[in-house]
Amino acid sequence: MNRQIVLHSRPTGPPTAANFALVERPMPEPGDGDVLTRTLWLSLDPYMRGRMNDAKSYASPVALGEVMVGGTVGEVVASRDPRFSAGDIVLGSGGWQAYAVLPGRSLRKLDPGLAPISSALGVLGMPGMTAYVGLLDLGRPRAGETVVVSAASGAVGSVVGQIAKLKGCRAVGVAGGAEKCRYVVDTLGLDACVDHRAPGLDEALARACPNGVDVYFENVGGAVQQAVWPLLNQFARVPVCGLIAQYNDPAPRPGPSLWWVLRKRLAVSGFIVSDHPGRSEDFLRDMSAWVREGRVRYREDVIEGLERAPEAFIGLLEGRNFGKLIVRVAS
Amino acid sequence: MNRQIVLHSRPTGPPTAANFALVERPMPEPGDGDVLTRTLWLSLDPYMRGRMNDAKSYASPVALGEVMVGGTVGEVVASRDPRFSAGDIVLGSGGWQAYAVLPGRSLRKLDPGLAPISSALGVLGMPGMTAYVGLLDLGRPRAGETVVVSAASGAVGSVVGQIAKLKGCRAVGVAGGAEKCRYVVDTLGLDACVDHRAPGLDEALARACPNGVDVYFENVGGAVQQAVWPLLNQFARVPVCGLIAQYNDPAPRPGPSLWWVLRKRLAVSGFIVSDHPGRSEDFLRDMSAWVREGRVRYREDVIEGLERAPEAFIGLLEGRNFGKLIVRVAS
Numbered sequence: 124m125n126r127q128i129v130l131h132s133r134p135t136g137p138p139t140a141a142n143f144a145l146v147e148r149p150m151p152e153p154g155d156g157d158v159l160t161r162t163l164w165l166s167l168d169p170y171m172r173g174r175m176n177d178a179k180s181y182a183s184p185v186a187l188g189e190v191m192v193g194g195t196v197g198e199v200v201a202s203r204d205p206r207f208s209a210g211d212i213v214l215g216s217g218g219w220q221a222y223a224v225l226p227g228r229s230l231r232k233l234d235p236g237l238a239p240i241s242s243a244l245g246v247l248g249m250p251g252m253t254a255y256v257g258l259l260d261l262g263r264p265r266a267g268e269t270v271v272v273s274a275a276s277g278a279v280g281s282v283v284g285q286i287a288k289l290k291g292c293r294a295v296g297v298a299g300g301a302e303k304c305r306y307v308v309d310t311l312g313l314d315a316c317v318d319h320r321a322p323g324l325d326e327a328l329a330r331a332c333p334n335g336v337d338v339y340f341e342n343v344g345g346a347v348q349q350a351v352w353p354l355l356n357q358f359a360r361v362p363v364c365g366l367i368a369q370y371n372d373p374a375p376r377p378g379p380s381l382w383w384v385l386r387k388r389l390a391v392s393g394f395i396v397s398d399h400p401g402r403s404e405d406f407l408r409d410m411s412a413w414v415r416e417g418r419v420r421y422r423e424d425v426i427e428g429l430e431r432a433p434e435a436f437i438g439l440l441e442g443r444n445f446g447k448l449i450v451r452v453a454s
Numbered sequence: 455m456n457r458q459i460v461l462h463s464r465p466t467g468p469p470t471a472a473n474f475a476l477v478e479r480p481m482p483e484p485g486d487g488d489v490l491t492r493t494l495w496l497s498l499d500p501y502m503r504g505r506m507n508d509a510k511s512y513a514s515p516v517a518l519g520e521v522m523v524g525g526t527v528g529e530v531v532a533s534r535d536p537r538f539s540a541g542d543i544v545l546g547s548g549g550w551q552a553y554a555v556l557p558g559r560s561l562r563k564l565d566p567g568l569a570p571i572s573s574a575l576g577v578l579g580m581p582g583m584t585a586y587v588g589l590l591d592l593g594r595p596r597a598g599e600t601v602v603v604s605a606a607s608g609a610v611g612s613v614v615g616q617i618a619k620l621k622g623c624r625a626v627g628v629a630g631g632a633e634k635c636r637y638v639v640d641t642l643g644l645d646a647c648v649d650h651r652a653p654g655l656d657e658a659l660a661r662a663c664p665n666g667v668d669v670y671f672e673n674v675g676g677a678v679q680q681a682v683w684p685l686l687n688q689f690a691r692v693p694v695c696g697l698i699a700q701y702n703d704p705a706p707r708p709g710p711s712l713w714w715v716l717r718k719r720l721a722v723s724g725f726i727v728s729d730h731p732g733r734s735e736d737f738l739r740d741m742s743a744w745v746r747e748g749r750v751r752y753r754e755d756v757i758e759g760l761e762r763a764p765e766a767f768i769g770l771l772e773g774r775n776f777g778k779l780i781v782r783v784a785s
Contacts, residue, residue, distance in 0.1 A: 341712070344712060348712075358729075363712050363715050363716045364716075365716070366712060366713060366716060369713065375711035375713035375714065376711055376713075377708030377709060377710070377711055378708060378709040378710055378711045378712040378713075378715070379708070379709055379712075380706035380707055380708055380709050381672070381675060381679075381694050381697060381709040381710075381722070381724070382697060382700065382706035382707075382709075383706065383724075384694050384709070384722060384723070384724040385694045385695075385696070385697060385724040385726075386724065387724060388723070388724040388725050388726060388729060389722075389723070389724050390721065390722075390723045390724075391712070391715060391720075391721075391722045391723070392715070392719070392720070392721045392722070393712070393714075393715040393716040393717065393718060393719040393720050393721075394719055395716075395719060398689075398719060
């Protein structure tokens with residue numbers, strides 16, 4: 124039998140354990156061109172909250188009773204695609220389940236000798252490339268400028284801040300709690316990190332950005348966004364990558380006044396990494412080198428067992444994870 | 455004596471006649487490098503509302519008792535700059551006054567044989583170039599796309615809509631009142647124009663944009679913005695040129711949710727034409743040709759006499775003008 128976590132009901136506001144159900148279903152059979160994989164690692168990411176809503180977004184919602192979507196690293200158990208054979212380690216979209224049947228053309232083979240395979244879900248995968256494309260192509264940071272990134276210890280934010288440093292910028296993080304902030308400065312090497320849970324966020328951020336803000340890499344929205352906005356310099360760029368503090372809102376909340384967009388000639392741009400497939404070679408080349416050379420560091424927050432995925436995901440939306448959140452589904 | 459209209463007091467909300475004062479002051483004397491000009495035409499433009507506030511914007515506010523700023527076409531009366539002599543017609547920033555002393559280096563000589571001199575304040579001047587740069591460089595319209603422009607019969611909007619047509623787009627205007635809408639379609643040649651004063655704005659706009667909106671050239675904000683926003687397609691561009699419906703607000707009002715920016719990967723960009731001086735040659739070349747060939751048409755709303763400038767400006771903020779608003783200060 125296969126074990127799956129399915130969407131049992133749609134959340135109103137923050138998701139709860141009752142929105143998910145662990146079910147057992149017969150082991151799936153690969154059709155022609157398909158590959159049966161055993162899930163080793165499951166990635167948990169904020170975008171999944173959007174898929175729980177019954178609203179058309181850039182991707183379709185998960186249907187009730189369907190397996191929750193998600194990126195996975197798995198081991199090939201059986202293959203009906205000649206490019207894969209049993210024992211191969213592959214990156215794919217297996218979802219929240221112990222086994223998955225996936226089209227061979229949707230999989231990428233990983234070389235376990237090159238990098239830890241779980242990093243294909245983080246720094247060398249979708250979150251890392253999101254940081255790379257969003258900061259470099261939309262943020263367009265120039266040496267000497269100030270880059271602020273929210274969720275700075277997270278999967279995307281931690282990479283954004285380190286690339287900003289590599290490009291010669293002043294990099295300022297915003298994170299929740301003193302421990303994360305210490306990590307952002309001491310381990311990741313950002314110039315400063317402001318704790319959004321401590322009182323005086325606005326003042327602390329202003330002190331950390333004496334020359335204002337030229338790039339705000341937006342991951343969270345909410346109070347952090349409000350603190351950053353008045354500090355934006357003329358011609359600042361705001362890549363909008365995520366709004367995790369607002370994902371549980373019943374309706375979209377208003378944004379910053381376009382008056383500031385006009386007055387300061389801001390460039391505010393939403394983006395999704397999958398719109399930029401042409402950058403994946405550049406990303407893999409650069410990021411592999413940076414990680415190998417120790418110039419980009421990463422941290423994983425490992426959850427043991429598929430059955431704990433719902434609880435871990437609920438915690439992710441509350442900022443309880445510390446580093447890239449992944450679930451060890453099997454060893 | 456010189457006649458001037460000065461800022462007498464700062465408005466709270468909509469400006470009134472009491473915010474302005476007509477004063478007489480001694481005729482100014484040109485210093486070395488200066489030119490004394492007699493104002494023939496004064497341009498009235500929405501940005502002037504911002505200068506009446508005591509707030510640092512992209513330009514300094516007008517001080518109390520100071521002459522209101524504004525673009526002018528004038529005749530040289532006396533020159534202490536060797537490049538100009540009496541009788542020359544020049545474009546400059548003379549402000550709301552009958553005579554102005556201006557640095558010669560800030561002036562551009564106009565050839566009255568080439569185009570009506572007042573057009574240097576409109577279609578061949580700052581408003582025309584605003585439309586050109588904003589639509590082409592920030593809006594990046596592609597043939598077949600839908601471009602919506604608010605204030606579509608105005609100085610900037612009328613040019614935006616016509617350039618959109620020249621580029622092979624479906625061009626949809628929004629204007630206030632049936633007469634302006636007829637003009638936008640019948641004379642300017644846009645595909646449709648929606649009257650924002652008539653009931654059912656949202657529905658009418660949706661009907662006029664069956665394929666959604668790829669570029670929204672934002673001149674007004676307010677209810678028109680709210681009607682356009684849900685129609686924006688993925689990857690739509692929103693050049694933010696003006697927010698005239700919000701200029702009288704005591705504080706900036708919230709903008710559209712960044713959730714839409716993220717979900718639809720919008721590019722929302724504020725801009726001011728003076729940031730793009732490198733495009734002025736392209737603009738003058740293209741726009742002169744388009745006007746000469748009758749491919750871009752324009753309409754002027756001429757007010758007679760400097761003393762009527764305040765009333766005309768107040769009307770501009772209410773949409774009472776019809777075409778580029780200019781004041782004939784002298785013949």
